[in-house]
Amino acid sequence: MLIRVPDYYGDFRCLAGACPHTCCEKWEVxxxxxxACRYFEVPGPLGDKLRDAIQADEEGDFCFPLDGGRCPFxxxxxxxxxxxxxxxxxxSVTCREHPRFIEDYGPFRExxxxxxxxAANALLLGTDMPLTFLERETAExxxxxxxxxxxxxPLRDRMLALLADRTRPLRARLRDFLTLAVKAQEFLxxxxxxxxxxxxxxxxxQEKHRDGPGLFPYGLRFLGGLEILxxxxxxxxxxxxxxxxxxVPETALERIAVYFAFRYLLKAVNDGxxxxxxxxxxxxxxxxxxxxxxxxxxxxxxxxxCEVEHSDENLDALLRGFWQEEPLSLDTLLKELxxx
Ligand code: SF4
Numbered sequence: 001m002l003i004r005v006p007d008y009y010g011d012f013r014c015l016a017g018a019c020p021h022t023c024c025e026k027w028e029v030x031x032x033x034x035x036a037c038r039y040f041e042v043p044g045p046l047g048d049k050l051r052d053a054i055q056a057d058e059e060g061d062f063c064f065p066l067d068g069g070r071c072p073f074x075x076x077x078x079x080x081x082x083x084x085x086x087x088x089x090x091x092s093v094t095c096r097e098h099p100r101f102i103e104d105y106g107p108f109r110e111x112x113x114x115x116x117x118x119a120a121n122a123l124l125l126g127t128d129m130p131l132t133f134l135e136r137e138t139a140e141x142x143x144x145x146x147x148x149x150x151x152x153x154p155l156r157d158r159m160l161a162l163l164a165d166r167t168r169p170l171r172a173r174l175r176d177f178l179t180l181a182v183k184a185q186e187f188l189x190x191x192x193x194x195x196x197x198x199x200x201x202x203x204x205x206q207e208k209h210r211d212g213p214g215l216f217p218y219g220l221r222f223l224g225g226l227e228i229l230x231x232x233x234x235x236x237x238x239x240x241x242x243x244x245x246x247x248v249p250e251t252a253l254e255r256i257a258v259y260f261a262f263r264y265l266l267k268a269v270n271d272g273x274x275x276x277x278x279x280x281x282x283x284x285x286x287x288x289x290x291x292x293x294x295x296x297x298x299x300x301x302x303x304x305x306c307e308v309e310h311s312d313e314n315l316d317a318l319l320r321g322f323w324q325e326e327p328l329s330l331d332t333l334l335k336e337l338x339x340x
Pocket of ligand 1: 022120
């Protein structure tokens with residue numbers, strides 16, 4: 001099977017005890033069934049502690065409820081007691097995979113590193129070079145993919161190339177990126193994915209003046225109305241409402257756009273919804289740019305990723321919002337991109 005990863009993937013190292021925002025805080029860790037069964041068999045005091053800590057959540061999944069906002073197995077040095085005593089293989093799938101997002105498409109697998117992790121975030125924003133992706137073959141057998149995949153994959157390549165075209169200002173690229181997604185969505189809605197190949201990165205937006213309010217502050221208020229992971233997130237969003245815009249390097253914003261586009265566009269094979277994911281890419285870039293004035297770019301991206309990418313509920317609400325909420329609509333995003 002072919003595995004595709006961002007070009008910095010091999011440089012990732014977990015900061016472990018030195019991590020300033022350990023992933024073992026604030027999130028309740030779900031324990032997969034196989035690992036839970038293993039925990040029920042562990043002897044001695046650690047086994048007793050595991051069995052005391054494990055509970056079923058509202059969905060019936062096993063989990064370790066947080067203790068004072070921290071995983072009960074996180075020790076005073078921010079190291080995992082299970083990992084330290086029983087080895088990495090004894091940790092749950094969630095713990096072993098984080099901060100990786102793994103997507104199986106059948107013929108290939110794509111693995112990204114969540115920008116909510118400080119180490120992965122630093123790699124993403126640590127260079128001005130265009131973000132590229134590497135491929136390698138493994139012995140694992142490939143499976144058949146969705147019938148739309150051969151059409152969506154080259155389209156995503158063209159959309160990524162469009163975002164990385166540094167001969168043009170980023171906002172112009174983002175406008176064309178959205179326009180391309182609109183045209184592609186029409187073909188998908190008509191169940192004619194084979195026509196996607198007629199769309200190229202050369203398609204240019206017809207420039208026109210757009211009236212109406214921009215994306216902010218509504219976009220920030222919308223995020224504030226979703227499930228909140230960290231209690232100071234609403235305050236950060238409120239502060240960003242009133243700050244004047246400040247210049248953020250386009251090369252960094254471009255890398256953020258490519259990170260989100262790589263991760264989300266191809267998911268349209270599952271439900272045919274390409275356009276709202278393209279809107280999500282633009283919304284993420286503009287919101288992170290706005291938040292960066294308050295807390296700095298890497299922290300802005302980290303916080304956005306935490307609150308949106310790690311909550312299916314929030315992600316779904318945002319994708320729905322692009323269709324249902326006028327202040328998050330395509331026109332609003334295009335208007336915002338037309339604003340200097
Ligand atoms: S957030 Fe990243 S660097 Fe920090 S403990 Fe988790 S995986 Fe390691």
